Amino acid sequence: MLPQAKSSHFTRLLIRHFHALVYHIGTSYTSPAIWREYWIPAGCAAISSVVTACQKCKRFTTRPFHQLDDSQLPSFHLEINSSPFKNVGVDTCGPLIVENSKSWIVIFVDLVGPTVDLEFLTDMTADELLHAFRRVAARHTLPSFIVSDNAKQFQLLSAILSATLSNDFVWKFIPDFSQWQGGVYEWQIKIVK
Numbered sequence: 001m002l003p004q005a006k007s008s009h010f011t012r013l014l015i016r017h018f019h020a021l022v023y024h025i026g027t028s029y030t031s032p033a034i035w036r037e038y039w040i041p042a043g044c045a046a047i048s049s050v051v052t053a054c055q056k057c058k059r060f061t062t063r064p065f066h067q068l069d070d071s072q073l074p075s076f077h078l079e080i081n082s083s084p085f086k087n088v089g090v091d092t093c094g095p096l097i098v099e100n101s102k103s104w105i106v107i108f109v110d111l112v113g114p115t116v117d118l119e120f121l122t123d124m125t126a127d128e129l130l131h132a133f134r135r136v137a138a139r140h141t142l143p144s145f146i147v148s149d150n151a152k153q154f155q156l157l158s159a160i161l162s163a164t165l166s167n168d169f170v171w172k173f174i175p176d177f178s179q180w181q182g183g184v185y186e187w188q189i190k191i192v193k
């Protein structure tokens, strides 16, 4: 008779030894091999837990990780016939120190094609952003769809644009703490930095 497996390291080692002797076949073969020579109190549960934890067995019994299917691309990435900068992602980076003063960069990323436009800001007010937006709109086209994070300046700019532009203008804010949803511009910002 052996001490209980949960209190005895020796018992656990012995179970492992017998489990290896039966070539790592499951509990139904390991148990009789042990019972022929030893008795372990509460043995079934102990043998089962040692066999379940066996690393060599895991290599054969573990099922492959199921890769999740890719989600559908959002529709605003797929408007192939839209003009450049009709659907844009907006983000800022900075501050950068340029000639001893702080500056920021606002990036406009075309959501359909891999095109970016950068604007230089001397401060991060909604006013400065509005000027940057007007310059970009003048160079390309007036965006009808914008996606960005929830920065206060963007919210303010969105309110200004919604009040002044036509109804078919949409500004989508990604949920807080979910930067991956703005992956398309976060990736470009990384390159700019």
Ligand SMILES: [Zn+2]
Binding pocket: 019, 024, 025, 051, 054, 055, 056, 057, 058
């Ligand atoms: Zn095993």
